[in-house]
Amino acid sequence: MTTRAERRPNHRLASLVEEAGFSHAGLARRVDQLGAEQGLDLRYDKTSVARWLRGQHPRGIVPMLLAEVFTQRLSRKLTAEDLGMAGCRPDYAGLEYAAGPGEAVEIVSGMWQADSARRPALAEASFTPGALVVPSRDWLIGAGDEDPQRAEGVRVGPGDVVAVRAVGEAFRRLDNSFGGGHARQALVRYLDTEVTTMLRGSYNAAVGRDLFAAAAVLTRLVGWMAYDTGVHGMAQRYFVQALRLAQASGDRSLGAYVLTTMSRQAIYLGHGREAVQLARVAQQGALAGATPRVRVLLYAVEARGHGLLGDVRACLAALSRAEQALAQASPEIEEPDWAAYLDEAQLADEYAHCFRDLEDHRKAREFAERSLRLRGTEYTRSRLFCSTVLATALLGLGELDHACGIEAEATESAEGLRSARAMDYVREFSHRLSPYRDSPAVRDFAERTDPFLCAAAS
Structure with missing residues (x-):
């Protein structure tokens, strides 16, 4: 001081x-x-x-x-x-929204370096709801940077960008199956060494746009992993910088994707008003040229915010728009790679979460069961979340034994998952069981879920 x-x-x-x-x-x-x-x-x-x-x-x-x-x-x-x-x-540090692509590279590469070296300041940063407004506004009113291109440094070509995208896809699969705690530091090291060198290399405008887009996707993913492990201040800072990199790429849908990620974090932390605002900014900035699956995302995340706030009418209206958008999806329409997960299973999951928050247990059960039928087994964490929503709905409907069995089975299927969010879901459900603690079903549930909670915390 x-x-x-x-x-x-x-x-x-x-x-x-x-x-x-x-x-x-x-x-x-x-x-x-x-x-x-x-x-x-x-x-x-x-x-x-x-x-x-x-x-x-x-x-x-x-x-x-x-x-x-x-x-x-x-x-x-x-x-x-x-x-x-x-x-x-x-x-x-990290909440600044850079004036141009060069400054954006300096800010985010500094974060990757600090994170890779495990410096405490970034990990100990706090989540700040008030810091969401300026970056989202600057992205919304930004007309896009001049084409990012450089004439100095190691030459970067289209093949290098393809490699960055492939690395991102591999880490995305690891995150879906095993949680953010398994491979986040490995991704940070890759960003700090390989991607920093590329961003500071030489490339033409077309390669530059693609490179910044790929870097934005990876920066969002490393922030998502931090969010999944409960390091929310760090995650928020990565999301802000991913948004800035997306703007430099000129890809408005990608920027909207990052904003909806920020909205999801706000929902998780209980900031419903900010979540709705972020979703609507994303819509304002990208809806005009958005593909059907991107529109599903934009409306579904808004619905989640309204659900958290208990606004039934606005929540159902946004869900209806998301469903209409999904009905327009077609294999003939080229969608962003990151939008592939926005299918019927994901939309049913969004419905289930919304109805959980609105305390409509029958609807929450209906959509959670639908999502679990459709969801691939590789989505370990998402299946656990949805199973917990289902178990919560069953408990609300008075089916205690069934609820405990569903949740216990879900935790056993999620062996190896390292996710603070997953632990929170299970613990929150456990808290709901407090009035029934002497029930044999609850005692069996506690015994079956204890290994998961102990392993996930290690």
């Missing part, structure tokens, strides 16, 4: 305050207002601004909020570093 003796007047901030014509009270009020828009209860005043001008750095994401205030007032992109607050960087 900076001591009083070490502080120096912040001349950069003072210059910007003068240029923008802010009074100290006016600047404090605008920061409070922007924070309130993002769910933060800030109470700064003119004294706070005076302290900042003397060299004190506000905590958390407030430097980013300040930068956003000046960006809006002066109509040019400003960062916390521009405000003379580079010393705050560890508090929000």
Whole structure:
């Protein structure tokens, strides 16, 4: 922490305050207002601004909020570093939305390097709902970068991009079957060594677009793995940078995919309002040119947010739009590789989760059973999640023994899965069994699931 003796007047901030014509009270009020828009209860005043001008750095994401205030007032992109607050960087590193492709590479490669070296700052970062607004807005209004191309460094060709995509597909399969805890560090090392070198190499515009898209997919995946293992601040930062890489690629559907991933994390952490907002931003930015399966994703994730908020009408309307989109899917329509999983089994799973949140046990059971019938066995984690939704519905319908049997069988089928989310699903169901703890079915369930919980926690 900076001591009083070490502080120096912040001349950069003072210059910007003068240029923008802010009074100290006016600047404090605008920061409070922007924070309130993002769910933060800030109470700064003119004294706070005076302290900042003397060299004190506000905590958390407030430097980013300040930068956003000046960006809006002066109509040019400003960062916390521009405000003379580079010393705050560890508090929000990774949440910055780069001004261009070159800066995006520097930010994300720095994260890969820090993660590969297991530096604690990234792993210990906290999830910040208020930091979701600026990146999603910047992606939405961004007209796309100039074609990313470079003339220096090792030559990168189409075959190199194909290799990156193949690596991503292999890690995606590992994640689906065994959870994010098995191979995340291996993927980080690949990004830190191979992909960083490619992004800093030489390539033409066409290869550059494809390379940035492939890097975005892998960055989203490594964030997804962090999310699956419960490291939510790190995951959020990877998602923000994956969104920036997707923008550089010019692929709006890919950017929307990343935003829906951010929305899913918000749902998991209980931030329904933010989840709906992210899903709708994704729709605004990509719906016009989206393929049917991409539209399924955009509407289904919005429905999940409404379900969490208990908004039955909005939830069912979004699910209906997702179902209509899936009906338009056809083998003749070329879909993104990452959208292949958006099939009838996945949509039934989304329905089941929504009805669980809406406490409609009969509907949740119906759709969970449908999803499990259709879902491939290679989707170990997804099958466990859906089985837990089914067991929860059965419990709500008074079928205690059946519910315990379904959940116990699901955990036994998920042997080897390393996923904090999977553990949370099983533990949350176990908590629902508390009123029936003396039942033989519950005692048998506890005995059968204990090996899974112990192994998943190791």
